[in-house]
Amino acid sequence: MPEIVFEGVEKRYGAVRVLQPLDLTLADGEFTVLVGPSGCGKSTTLRILAGLETLSAGEIYFNGRPISRLDPKDRDIAMVFQDYALYPHMNIAKNMSFALRLQRRPKAEINAKVRQVASMLNIAHLLDRKPGELSGGQRQRVAMGRALVRDAGTFLFDEPLSNLDAKLRAKMRTELAEMRDRIDKNMVYVTHDQVEAMTLGDRIVVMDGGVIQQQGTPKELFEKPVNQFVAGFIGSPTMNFLKGELIEDHGRLFVAGDGYRLALGDGARQRIAATNAREVVVGIRPSSFSSRADAGSAIDLKVVVAEYLGASTVLATRCGSSDVLVELSSEELPRVGDRVSYAVKSEAIFVFDAKSGKTL
């Protein structure tokens, strides 16, 4: 299981640069998730790693060995594709054993390996079916099985769950998380779904516009996003953003905008003092609001819609001319049309530079 290092990896199609020079280190045995909106370069990065696309500049190293000129088959990788990419004319056993058969491994070994993986994935009863005869979820398992049988050092997943319906996706996600703990391999997983990224990744790499925006553990990304893009991408429901201005008043720092004025903590004050930003964007997660008035500085909101989700309720509210989502426990619900006042702790207020989008 190699340590994988991307060094200045670039991809251009003609004049269009889809990957800016990219540096990234994937530690041995880590589950890394590349996440971002479509067109952010995450799939391209994975396909370059797989050898299905060539890179325009830079180099990839497996344990210090450059591999960008190697064929996919010489990279010791296995891959699960978004559309499963099963061989439609082969039955499941043949699909799973294709790579081993090409390597001319002994028949007994191949059969044992296929059976072992198939029973692990609960597809042992399907081995003599063709892919066209399986449901979407079963095909998904077969695709996983085909990769697992290989026993490769690195597993690549290209949005493997996005063709499944919501219920099945949640189930497969849990199974994947379980599998991750049992298998000690490098895994690189591409998704546009931040929930998948948060639940599966040891480390998440957030990409946008062909650039890595931030990488870190799920907790780091959630609690310390480096910019507005990451803050808005990670977390569900998404973070609220309000335009505002920094104001000093009697030695305290406030951020104020259309319909609100919030006090910032001392930590934020020191960080912001180092810059000379005035125009800012305030970020508050929907879960950071509290109905207890003493829990921080207050913000006045008008309730527009209440989405009851069972244990919690998401309120769509308005603050001045901006929309604000509030997530509350369902016990303390206001009615639609009410004006309410919620408190936000100063630690839960993110401030971003309005021009660069960087966290202040």
Place this chain on the structure above:
Amino acid sequence: MQAANSHRLTPYLFLAPAGLVLAVALLYPIGYMVYASFLDWNPSQKINEAAFVGLRNYANLLVDPAFRESLWVTIKFASVVVSLEMLLGVGLALLLDRKLRGMTLLRTLFILPMMIAPIVVGLMWRYMYHPTVGTFNRALKGLGLPPVEWLSDSNWALVSIIIADIWQWTPFIFILALAALQSLPKSAMEAARIDGATGWQQILHIKLPLMMPVLIVTCLLRLIDAFKVLEVVLVLTNGGPGLSTEILSLRIARTASEFRELGKAAAMSNYLLLFLMVLTLAMFFYSKATERRAARLRAEAEGAH
């Protein structure tokens, strides 16, 4: 009730003209031919004057050495021509399935022969096969080799018409195979690359099996066409020398016009028709059965969730 009934009949009303054309243009001639094959019928007679002989024409044909020779030549011609064309056409498609500069032009050039009228192809090749001024013998002479009796040697004549047919019809297989190749699922090919398949292994284990449904239909179409070939042979050798290139359709034409035995010619046509129909129906039922099996198993799998 009345209204509902007439509504249900409306589609058939609209279908009726097409059905009528089909019946007149297709079923009537076939029925006519089938009926004629039971007659001992001379072109100078009206059809209702001809004597009804039942299956005698069919029985006679089975022991007619000229018919059997002709059938054998046809089978030889069709099987050699179709296998070589499949090999070359699919091979070319595999070679040219890539992004190259000028590929569009090259593809167009490749399919030109197919678009030339068969009579013209026959004339063209007849000049090229000419014993003294033809391209081939002049080339052989230039290389210091003895000339070949392309069309007048009974061993070479069949080879010569086979070459001409391959030249004309390989492009047909080429374009269909290329279309099949380009519609193959890309990701399955990528999966094969990752699984470690070399170029040859991808062709052998993935591309060819996946192209198979198209290739089978293509092969069948070519086979049907090859069994009916007429014009090129007519122009090149007219069946000669001897009976060495007298393919079935030529034999049928001669039986009708030269030997003036319309009943026998009709019976021959029916043998050909039956043979091709069996081929087609077998193929049809096979693909239907596999489709139905796949659909049933998939439905079961979806239901199990």
